[in-house]
Amino acid sequence: MSPELINLIIQATFESLYMVGIAALLGTAFGLPLGVFLATSRKGELFAAPIVNRVLGIVVNATRSTPFIILVVAIIPFTRLVAGTSIGSSAAIVPLTIASTPFIARLVEAAIREVDGGLIETASSFGASPLQIVFKVLIPEALPGLLLALTLAVVSLLGYSAMVGAVGGGGLGDLGIRYGYQRFMPEMMLAVVVVLIALVQLVQSAGDYLARRVNRRLRHH
């Protein structure tokens, strides 16, 4: 493989990492509070707001049911509004963030709901405020689950990022389609797939390691 092609792969890898990294950060920034709220706002819960909960649930489900490639195209005006352009890696971060936020929110909701309700009652009985319960009980206790959720989100984003080539987002997926498929260069396709597999492995292993490290539930000495 020629040095130019290798350079292309390296450049595309950085584009992918850039898009996925920023989208994962933003998706977590929006998805974590949203997920905590979804997990604590049903009737009788910490931030009880059943109607808001229901509405947000519907919005989350609607976003998650929209195929990503359609989402990318459908929100082009919004993307232009936010990023100033609808083309390129930076612009691609907008649909990636919008797709990952509800995904992360649902994973966060599930992880938070796993926390024993007795702990919420315990903290309440000490006079903890709802926010103290979130930051001192729910998030620390759900941390292993949250880290695994984030890992899953990053892996999914790597997959999604392959589709943003449709709006000139660049990245590994785009490279694979344009060179590997359209120019019929199977060695390029293979290289892209190998890099993606390596990235997913790396992310998953790192996530598993961190989740194991913070999980004190089943550790014995």
Next chain:
Amino acid sequence: MNAHQSLAVGQPIAPPEAMSLLATEPDAMVRFAGISKTYPAYRGKPGVNALQDIDFAIPRGSITGVIGRSGAGKSSLVRLINGLEKPTTGQVVVDGRNISALAGRDLRLAQRSIGMIFQHFNLLSSRTAADNIALPLEIAGWAKADINSRVSELLALVGIADKHDRYPSELSGGQKQRVGIARALATRPSVLLSDEATSALDPQTTRAILDLLANINRELGVTIVLITHEMSVVRQLAKEVVVLDAGHVVESGDVADIFTQPKHPITQSFLTEVIGDSLPVSLASRIVAAPPAGGQAVIRLQVRGAGAGDTLVARLARELGLDVALLSARIDEIGGQHVGSLVLGIPLGISSGEDAVTRTLAFLSQHQFPAEHLGYVA
């Protein structure tokens, strides 16, 4: 944070002389006045009257047991004391404050003077023993240095100073409950609520935890409310008891009084758990209605009170001249009083059979032992 400067374990409060459940207002640590609690119907489930007409007081410095079967309303009662739930009617006054009228920040401040321990310990798995104990102090906004010294003091108080950095998954059930107790005491509460705190522990560990609670009551003067369905817990620790059934207080008062003279069937059934009410199978199967020649009459008598049964058999033998046989006996101690039953065999002899039974029953009646004639054995 002036109140936290002193690191003394707590000011011992001398228990008041009279610890009656009719305690007047100044003596009461917790007072229920006209309490009812109704859970409205929800999603097809019918409404529930969890508590009705609850009026009693828990004396300051006492160890008071609240005993009842599951569904009797114990959990609702304890959640009213720490303000996690509001009564439908009436008020709950804790240490002079009407906790049912408080909300938001005021309630959260009041809750710091009410500690609670739980059946399943409810420790944070992500925190060490020390950090679990620190949690209520962090919530109360203590300074880091104050928290550290208070936590060390508490770990020593509950006897697990060496478990400072252990996570709950590395501790035994008894050690976890010790952490729970230390955590509950962290903010120097005046009341400690124990919600079935020993129900998940083996008998030996239960005894150790109950001893610890008794020490804490004695040394810190903390009023302890024991919510339990286990008679053994009330028997070992409580001086006062409240018997709950179907949302009502059916009996309340001094443990020895209540359990030596149980009036309500549910109280009787709790007593039965301790002393039993059935005869040994080998004995029960041999009892017949007609007196066999040369057999024995079987008489069961109830023993209630301090030292009540100690010399009874000897006196029967001496005063009535009968070779009384002890067929079965079960006596236990509740609140310093003996409670139990004896099953005696009275020899019928050749001629004076019925006479011996009559004389024995008269003797027992005269000495105020409730007795019944169950039949005869050969």
